[in-house]
C-alpha cells in the first residue's frame with residue numbers, strides 16, 4: 475500500500491461494520507476517520523505499520539478505565555489488494571486544541587481553560603505511571619486524553 479497517498483483515502487470503506495465517513499486527520503503513522511454504524515459514531519485509526527498500531531491498541535487497553543484516554547473498541551486486520559491494513563476502533567473525541575485555538579476570534583486559549591488542560595495532562599501522566607507502559611511504549615508516543623477535546627501529550631519513557 476502506498477503509505478503517503480492511500481492511507482488517507484479510505485473514505486467509503488467498511489471496517490468491522492463501521493463505515494468510514496470522513497478523514498479527521500493524519501499523524502506520523504496513520505490516518506483517523508470519523509466512522510459510523512447506525513447511530514453509533516466512533517473514530518477508526520488506520521495504518522500499515524502493524525507494530526505501532528499494536529502498541530497503541532495495547533496502551534489503550536491498559537488505560538481502559540482511565541477517564542483521560544479514549545475508550546478502546548477493537549483492533550482489526552483487513553487484507554486489501556495493497557497489503558494488510560491495521561485499524562483501531564476507538565471513542566470519537568472532539569477537535570484537538572490547535573483546531574480550537576484557531577477557531578476562536580482571539581486565536582488563544584484563555585487561562586482558566588489552560589489550567590484545566592494542564593490538570594488533565596498531569597492526571598493522564600499520573601494514570602500512565604500507575605499502569606506501567608514501558609514494555610509497550612519504548613519511545614516517543616502520543617495518547618489522546620480529555621473530553622470533549624483532544625489533547626495530545628508526548629510521553630517519553
Ligand SMILES: Nc1ncnc2c1ncn2[C@@H]1O[C@H](COP(=O)(O)OP(=O)(O)OP(=O)(O)O)[C@@H](O)[C@H]1O
Nearest residue numbers: 499500501502504506517544565566567570616624
Ligand atoms: N479518537 C479520536 N477522536 C477524534 N479525533 C482523533 C482521535 N484520535 C486522533 N484524532 C485526531 O486525528 C488526527 C491524527 O491523529 P494521529 O493520532 O494519527 O496523529 P497525531 O497524534 O496528530 O500525530 P503523531 O502520530 O505524529 O503524534 C489528529 O488531529 C487527532 O486530533
